[in-house]
Amino acid sequence: MSSVRVLVGTRKGAFILTSDGKREKWEVSGPHFAGWEMYHLKGSPSDPNRIYASQTSGWFGQIVQRSDDGGKTWHQPGTPAGQPPEPGPPKSASNKFAYDAAAAPLTTHQWYDGTQHPWEFKRVWHLEPSLTDSDTVYAGVEDAAIFRSTDGGENWQELPGLRGHGTGPKWQPGAGGMCLHTIILDPSNPKRMWIAISAAGAFRTDDGGKSWKPINRGLKSQYIPDPNAEIGHCVHHIAMNPKRPGVLFMQKHWDVMRSDDAGDNWKEVSGNLPTDFGFVIDVHAHEPETIYVLPIKSDSEHFVHEGKLRVFRSKSGGNEWEPLTKGLPQKDCYVNVLRDAMAVDSLDKCGIYFGTTGGQVYASADAGDSWNPIVRDLPAVLSVEVQTLK
């Protein structure tokens, strides 16, 4: 029988929630890495027991953790726990993210006050394992850049063509930092990948990461000097149904957008949403025109609208939205749901999951019609991913 494993990153540790395919009874494991900020955990599609995790701290920096047994045990790649190191210089540095300044000289980027600021590595926001090779994994980092490991996370190399694209001095940090937070791999074309940066916008590579082009035509952001600029948009998240590559859905700072041509052009599909500010967006696993967002009141008030926790679903690819409220608090609720904190499983019916800054993780086993909390009192949730296990 199928089962699901929900990987939850929080401000103070990671948690793993497991259930059978009914998704009614849950086991909770954790906290793993108690006390650390766990920005993101994600399992390998080609080997579900392989899970990568980004562990970070203002004191001790960035750590990458890996599990090879579905999250039961963890180690820093290249330095197995309990084993004495081999003599000689280290063969791995799983927590070393050095920009490739030889290939793309380190420039500056725009700071909050409009001045230029040096590029500095701070943390890994997102880990995206390869669709076909469990030892290959991509990392989206702050200050914005993309790295790749081909040895299971033991060593990381930047794909410098993105940072060297030439528009770097126009990139600027959003409120959370200048982060590369979204990486989408194209299952139909191994050379194609999409990424998004707050606040620079969306980019695409068609040559395996050597070169990148901004894909922001159609985005309109009133808060930047040129609302239609090629660069500078605060893209919060992008989602794609892997069965329909090239059709992308975006939650921008304000505005929900869609593209039917792999990001070359975007159009707004906010429609009747009560507010189109938000962070998460996701697509139904089996119905590629069914999408989910969770509107947040505004960029000044980062909590849900009218004190009601409502997921909005569109079955028409946008524009026409219905609130999903059954099982969710409809009064006195003032949580936020951050950009990587929604995910879908691939069971039938499709399961939807999201985590809040109040520490609740909600699950729907019926495509959003009804919801139940798996846990209510975790630390603030930073990310939610789901593995559907056969």
Add this chain to the structure above:
Amino acid sequence: MVRVTLPYHLRTLAHAEAEVTLEVSNPVTQRSVLDALESRYPMLRGAIRDHDTQQRRAFLRFFACEEDLSHESPDALLPEAVASGKEPFIVIGAIAGG
């Protein structure tokens, strides 16, 4: 043997006790002690000092014999009491944040 005291989160990373003992050949300096620590516990590389610059991470401090040695040269000799193992070399995290 040199004794090194680690803050909680570095202990968990290293799967070590609060205090570890290390063989450090002369001269006993911050650099030689931290080199020995990272050699024994390679998972700590980058968590105390920057990989490339070897500079102390901003929110960590080094103490010994009731002295703050954080701003001493990494190649300055540590007190004899540290070199002899009578007193520990203490790595401590700044008290900041929540």
